Amino acid sequence: MKNNKKLFILLFSLLSIFIVSFGCIPNSTQITTTTIYNNQDTDVSWDKNLSMYEVNIRQYSNEGTFNSFIDHISRLKKMGVGIVWFMPIHPIGVVNRKGTLGSYYAIKDYYGINPEFGNIDDFKNTVKILHSNGMKVIIDWVANHTSPDNNLTKDHPEWYVKNTDGNFIPPNGTDWTDVIQFDFSKKELREYMINVMKYWITEADIDGFRCDAVDWVGLDFWKECIPQLNKIKPVIMLAESQNPDFYAAGFRITYGWDLLNKMKNIANGTADLNIIETYINSELTNIQKNNYRLLFTSNHDQNSWSGTVYELFGNYCEPFAVLTYALDGIPLIYSGQEAGLNKRLQFFEKDPINWTTDKFENIYTRLNQLKLNNEAMWNRNYDSQLKRVKTDNNNSIFIISRENNNNTVIFVFNFSNTISKFTITESEYNGNYKDLFSETNVSFSQEQIQSLNPYEYKVLIRISN
Structure with a gap:
């Protein structure tokens, strides 16, 4: 009888572990994860000398798929790209959709893949090929809001901010009518968000996240979230914020908007070049050596909403691109910049990049290779002055x-x-x-x-x- 009792306890324990392990993923997306990580074996030298490249899959080719993007990976490797950042890869909501295709940032399903781009196997294969070519991979993560037709609005309406009439609302002070705001004071929401971020690390083998609208989400969530992600493997965390407080929350990279604005001011004649020295001195004083700014002349927001580098900087567009490598930080190239992208890519419609041979590809290639191979170009955490x-x-x-x-x-x-x-x-x-x-x-x-x-x-x- 004792042996039977012990056997019952063992079976019950195993059943409980099984239930807990699979209970956090919705039935429609229960996928067995077999990837195992050893933190001690994980390479974290990405912060030494790597550049970043932002991929807009929709506009990257006529097909706008992961499989068509794969054809460009060998070219990016030759350019010396170190970290590839994919704009949101998830299905886009239909309710209140802007334009024909909608905003990448109106997430309908955190566990899903946008069918325009392919499927989960296509994405995992893309990540695998990028890794085999020596590149890290991060994905855009929109924790702050979802599309109005995300299933969470039905399953957990209490996770959202509502107005006095009890209706969902977009983030305060925005015209983002195609999304609705989460309420991160809800413990269950925080647990859900952490679990789904863990899912993409373990299932797709990504190396981190570019986190959208982090200021709205709040520091306390990220302080809870990031250590748990790092237990799986050390992750690259980029905050869409210039607030240095996010470093203490676990982010290693924040946005270099201050430099961008100073470059704009020089280009439009409202400031002289000495404000760059002011910027350098401020960053050397206020930013610790193992924290970094993302330095850029363009990204998806700047290109679509503010203008091309030619519109923003005119004759300065080349020297300012070089300046982002001269300073301490992680330089960013946006899709098509290496091809001399000279149009504002439409945000809600199909608008493929025109891939032509341009001097910027040689400029970025030489600068990337210099940053990779010359220790003087390594970030301050590695003793460069x-x-x-x-x-x-x-x-x-x-x-x-x-x-x-x-x-x-x-x-x-x-x-x-x-x-x-x-x-x-x-x-x-x-x-x-x-x-x-x-x-x-x-x-x-x-x-x-x-x-x-x-x-x-x-x-x-x-x-x-």
Whole structure:
């Protein structure tokens, strides 16, 4: 009788574990997960020297699918891309949909794949191929709101914010009429959101998340969520916020909107180039070495709603792209920038990128490879030093030096519309250099008068003193 009792207890325990393990995923999406991770075996050196590339699957090709995107992976590898960020991959709501295809950020099913793009196997295969080519993968995560026809509105209406009439409402102060706001004070909602994020790590083997509208969700949720994700494997966490408080919540990357706005101000003539030095000093003082900004001249929001880099920056679009690599952080390339993307991609309609050969592909490739391979370009967490080098023409010429472990790279910019002559005032930068783009050897010293054309830039790699 004792043995039978023990057997009953064992079977009951196993049944309980089975129920708990599978109870958190809706019946329609119960998928057995077999991936096992060992935190000690996980490579976390992504923060050292990698760039990021944002993928807009809908507009990436005429097909707009994961399978068609795969054809571009070898090209991205040659460009030296380190982290691939997919805009939301989930099904899009129909109720209150904007345009024909709707916003990627109106999520109908957190466990699903947008059928426009393919299916779960297509996505998992894409992730696998990216990993085999040495790239990390993160997906856009929209925790703050859903489409009005998300099943959660029926299964858990208490998880949403409502007005005095008891109706669902969009996020306060927005025109996002195609989505409705979650209430993250609800414990069950928080548990659900953490579990579904875990699902994508374990099921699809992604490496992290770009988290949308994090300020609305609140710091306390992310402080609860991110440590649990890191128990599966260390994750790359990018917050769509410039607030440095999100670093303490577990994010390693936040948005570099301040730099973007300063570049816009220089381009439209409302500020001079010295505000870049203000930015550098502020970041060096206020941002810890193991935290990073995402630095960009474009992304999905900027391109569709504010304008192309040519509209925003005019003659500055090239030097500002180079500037995002000169500074400490994670440089971002948006889909099509390497092809000279010169149109605002429609957000709610099909509007494929026109893939042409453009000088920007060579620019980004050389800069990515430089960041990967030259220790002076590694982020501050790996002991690189960054400073402005003064000249006798600081109103037009801006020079940034990066140094680490006997490696030196100098970025020289003429941020004016005239030919500018200058000499450097610091002898420590005297020496012989190789020009990254022309591949010619040049000398640099206090005795030499240098000259740059309007908006011209040079990236110089020290060969010898």
